[in-house]
Amino acid sequence: MTKSKYYLKAADVYTETSVEKNHYVLITDGIITEITDKPQLNIEVRDLGNLSLIPGMIDMHIHGREGCDIMDAKMSSIETISTSLAKYGVIGFLGTTVTANWQQTLKAFEVVGEASQLKMPGAQVLGAYNEGLFFTETHKGAHNENFFLKLTKERVDAIYKATQGQLKVMALAPEFQDSLEIIEYLNSLNVKVMLGHTNANFEQASEALNAGAAGGVHIFNGMSGIHHRDPGCAGAVLMDESALAEVIADGIHLHPTIMQLIYRLKGQDKMALISDCINAGGFSDGVYKLGEMDVVVKDGVARTPKGSLAGSTLTLNKSVNNIVNMTGVPLLSAVHMASLTPAKHLGIDNELGSICLGKRASFAVIDDALDVKATVIDGEFVFANEEFSKYLSS
Numbered sequence: 001m002t003k004s005k006y007y008l009k010a011a012d013v014y015t016e017t018s019v020e021k022n023h024y025v026l027i028t029d030g031i032i033t034e035i036t037d038k039p040q041l042n043i044e045v046r047d048l049g050n051l052s053l054i055p056g057m058i059d060m061h062i063h064g065r066e067g068c069d070i071m072d073a074k075m076s077s078i079e080t081i082s083t084s085l086a087k088y089g090v091i092g093f094l095g096t097t098v099t100a101n102w103q104q105t106l107k108a109f110e111v112v113g114e115a116s117q118l119k120m121p122g123a124q125v126l127g128a129y130n131e132g133l134f135f136t137e138t139h140k141g142a143h144n145e146n147f148f149l150k151l152t153k154e155r156v157d158a159i160y161k162a163t164q165g166q167l168k169v170m171a172l173a174p175e176f177q178d179s180l181e182i183i184e185y186l187n188s189l190n191v192k193v194m195l196g197h198t199n200a201n202f203e204q205a206s207e208a209l210n211a212g213a214a215g216g217v218h219i220f221n222g223m224s225g226i227h228h229r230d231p232g233c234a235g236a237v238l239m240d241e242s243a244l245a246e247v248i249a250d251g252i253h254l255h256p257t258i259m260q261l262i263y264r265l266k267g268q269d270k271m272a273l274i275s276d277c278i279n280a281g282g283f284s285d286g287v288y289k290l291g292e293m294d295v296v297v298k299d300g301v302a303r304t305p306k307g308s309l310a311g312s313t314l315t316l317n318k319s320v321n322n323i324v325n326m327t328g329v330p331l332l333s334a335v336h337m338a339s340l341t342p343a344k345h346l347g348i349d350n351e352l353g354s355i356c357l358g359k360r361a362s363f364a365v366i367d368d369a370l371d372v373k374a375t376v377i378d379g380e381f382v383f384a385n386e387e388f389s390k391y392l393s394s
């Protein structure tokens with residue numbers, strides 16, 4: 001963290017509840033110490049002109065970017081993902097696995113666990129997300145069912161240990177025996193349980209949520225949808241007030257009207273934007289791998305050879321823009337869904353997730369089209385376009 005004191009001045013500063021015009025945010029040794037329209041004299045001002053300052057975004061569910069995948073189990077891959085995410089205003093992410101061979105999965109978790117405790121060049125690793133292994137074939141999506149396993153306490157322990165305690169989220173299909181006990185056990189380890197790639201009906205999903213599951217993985221995708229005689233897993237997540245819905249807002253995974261429906265039922269506090277981005281993110285169309293599975297990317301949309309959607313090539317700034325343009329949600333709310341909502345879900349909102357006194361100075365600098373011009377983490381510029389490159393930390 002730089003020992004320093006300076007103001008960032010922006011045309012619009014997005015706080016938790018308002019958009020402040022022509023405000024100055026004082027950053028002292030990486031912490032937000034003042035938000036004002038009357039700056040103190042003799043302190044450096046870095047003027048962002050007509051740009052906006054929003055809280056740095058948090059991508060809770062991302063598999064890879066720019067040819068690199070969490071399943072590579074390589075620190076260099078995580079660094080590439082970290083640098084790539086910073087270009088899009090993301091300041092933190094969970095290294096997310098996909099179904100693969102058990103030993104390979106543990107290796108990937110070891111590297112994510114290590115990376116969580118190191119300073120990354122761009123977005124920081126906030127922990128690990130297990131999206132793999134413990135699913136149902138019916139809604140497998142791009143997961144290879146040959147590697148599916150029964151979720152046991154021993155396997156939870158092995159993953160938790162591999163991540164050095166940095167496992168934050170476990171996705172699972174709750175219709176199997178002992179699931180409710182496993183959910184309680186995961187909660188006792190402070191791991192959030194998300195229901196996904198599941199054929200659970202409404203009752204089974206509701207029972208899992210009552211037992212402590214925290215929400216649904218990329219809602220509607222990889223789970224039973226809403227039927228008027230069985231509201232399904234999607235219905236259970238939508239109707240449970242405390243459940244969080246992960247949303248892939250690319251306009252492909254969810255129809256805009258369904259995104260509106262989710263927003264009306266969940267509101268900005270229980271609707272989290274995720275990218276679910278795979279290693280093709282940031283690259284052109286072609287054939288890529290998600291774990292061991294071939295994925296064909298055409299017009300930016302990733303599918304398995306059988307046609308199932310296989311993650312995305314999305315970025316969170318694009319998601320925020322899409323939510324605003326496709327559903328009419330106010331920008332302040334859309335920003336909230338990519339920053340404070342994930343921070344709260346991960347229990348780190350005391351220090352990240354919003355532009356608020358006392359929190360870490362981690363921001364994205366955006367224009368009206370939601371293009372990211374600079375990204376600041378703990379007061380340090382980790383990404384900047386040419387105009388702001390003079391502020392980049394060396």
Ligand SMILES: [Zn+2]
Nearest residue numbers: 131141218222
């Ligand atoms: Zn998935």
